[in-house]
Amino acid sequence: MxxxxxxxxxxxxxxxxxxxxxxxxxxxxxxxxxxGLLDVFWKGDSIVWENLLRHYLICLERVFFIYSFSGETHRLTTEDIPIFKNRFQFPTKEYKAVYGEIENYFFGFDYIKQFSIDLAGRNSEIRRDELLIYLKTVHAFAIEAITRVYHKHGLIQMHSKDNGIEALIKFTSNKTSLAKLVADAEGSFPMFKKISSKFFSAAMKTVKEIDFVKLYYEHELSKNKFFVLYNFSELYINKIEELVxxxxxxxxxxxxxxxxxxxxxxxxxxxxxxxxxxxxxxxxxxxxxxxxxxxxxxxxxxxxxxxxxxxxSYQNKHVAINFFKSIGKYPVWLLRMMWYTDANGNMSAVADSIANDASVKKGWMDYHWANFYTSVxxxxxxxxxxxxxxxxxxxxxxxxxxxxxxxxxxxxxxxxxxxxxxxxxxxxxxxxxxxxxxxxxxxxxxxxxxxxxxxxxxxxxxxxxxxxxxxxx
Known part of the structure; x- marks a missing residue:
């Protein structure tokens, strides 16, 4: 050699x-x-989708907490996104209670209640660009939940009552979500499945361009504020691949x-x-x-x-993996609790791949690591x-x-x-x-x-x- x-x-x-x-x-x-590029997609039932939203919220809350109390003194990076954080453990009872209020507020929105169900209704895989479009909308609801609860407990001051959330709530109420519209379109028009990825790719390019223009022209927008308000969703998707x-x-x-x-x-x-x-x-x-x-x-x-x-191996296609079936960085007991179980104790069908049966579990591990070495x-x-x-x-x-x-x-x-x-x-x-x-x-x-x-x-x-x-x- x-x-x-x-x-x-x-x-x-x-x-x-x-x-x-x-x-x-x-x-x-x-x-x-x-x-090492992974062609990651997301496909699963409402349990894993709801837990993804919960995971997104707790990661965002942590980053928002750092920004609220350090301002620009600590430059936020992706290392501050706590993807391994256990949402069942908090340093104090008070912190746990405050976060519980944030989660209840967040899932109290009708749009968020229905969202995991709509995502589970998709028959085809959801790729990065599409997921990012969805999370950009989810992000607004999450920021609203965090800021309202923080303000209630005197942790921050509300600088403006008009942050666009009321308009967003009004716009999304009694309307079919984009995820449901896409699912219906793919069901009625099979050809739509072939063009939906191009649609979301083009949409994401536009969103990124808008975010860049905001950063360029809004000189008063600090780097950490941009990180929290505009850039977090994309950085979160990049970061959670480390869970695989x-x-x-x-x-x-x-x-x-x-x-x-x-x-x-x-x-x-x-x-x-x-x-x-x-x-x-x-x-x-x-x-x-x-x-x-x-x-x-x-x-x-x-x-x-x-x-x-x-x-x-030299080829122009990378390994395609389902994120929900490939989370390999948690202990199995925590994986089942954080990602595969809902608030009522129901278990996701995705958990079948890490069943208690030793042979099934070994087959999953062998497949998991084979995909890893293929990707790298x-x-x-x-x-x-x-x-x-x-x-x-x-x-x-x-x-x-x-x-x-x-x-x-x-x-x-x-x-x-x-x-x-x-x-x-x-x-x-x-x-x-x-x-x-x-x-x-x-x-x-x-x-x-x-x-x-x-x-x-x-x-x-x-x-x-x-x-x-x-x-x-």
């Missing part, structure tokens, strides 16, 4: 060559913004090293190098052993552990020239939440050789050779190999040849 590195990574501040380190990067810094799968980190490798674009992108415009690693096969998959944190006892447990190379090893066909393989770390218990913990150390004997780029400077080559000589002397190795990359007119690719006279002393 081949791993391209810049001189800065190898010899600069990170000193990866000297330390024999492989860094696992977070997915959000990778060069493709579509990395854990954060993940990757170290990227290639199955070959003869593509000029790869050298240009990852080899620092041919000024960097390519590391050539030995691998071994286990259950028909290539592996490499790396030393890293892999558990905790009285402290972190660090040792050599096998890592599987996962081949990238899928890239658009535009990147097919890379021939990429990945090592993956999953951050289930936040054990890799620091840069240092995402560095793994390889055995020097597994580094078979180094390929210098066409433009690697003589000075940097000398520095690399000097480090390798010291490591070979320390380990007693005499088989380390250096190569020089060059452009082959015969093949039209970047080839490399062994530097036979350059051997570590």
């Amino acid at each position: 081949y791993r391209f590195r810049t001189i800065e990574n190898l010899l600069g501040a990170h000193q990866e060559l000297e330390k024999q380190e492989i860094y696992f990067a977070p997915s959000d810094v990778l060069n493709d913004p579509m990395e 799968y854990p954060k993940w980190y990757t170290a990227c490798f290639m199955s070959d090293c003869n593509n000029s674009s790869v050298w240009g992108h990852y080899g620092d415009k041919h000024q960097g190098v390519c590391l050539k690693f030995k691998t071994y096969f286990k259950e028909d998959k290539q592996h490499i052993d790396l030393k890293r944190v892999y558990g905790y006892g009285e402290g972190p447990i660090i040792d050599m552990v096998p890592h599987k190379f996962r081949q990238i 090893t899928t890239k658009l066909t535009d990147w097919e020239y890379e021939n990429e393989y990945r090592l993956i770390l999953t951050d289930i218990f936040h054990e890799y939440d620091t840069i240092e913990r995402r560095k793994a150390k390889y055995d020097f004997n597994d580094l078979e050789g180094i390929i210098f780029g066409i433009k690697t400077s003589v000075e940097n080559k000398a520095k690399i050779v000097k480090i390798i000589e010291a490591k070979c002397k320390e380990s007693g190795r005499k088989d380390f190999q250096f190569y020089q990359a060059y452009y082959s007119r015969e093949t039209g690719k970047i080839e490399h040849e062994l530097l036979r006279l350059l051997k570590p002393q």
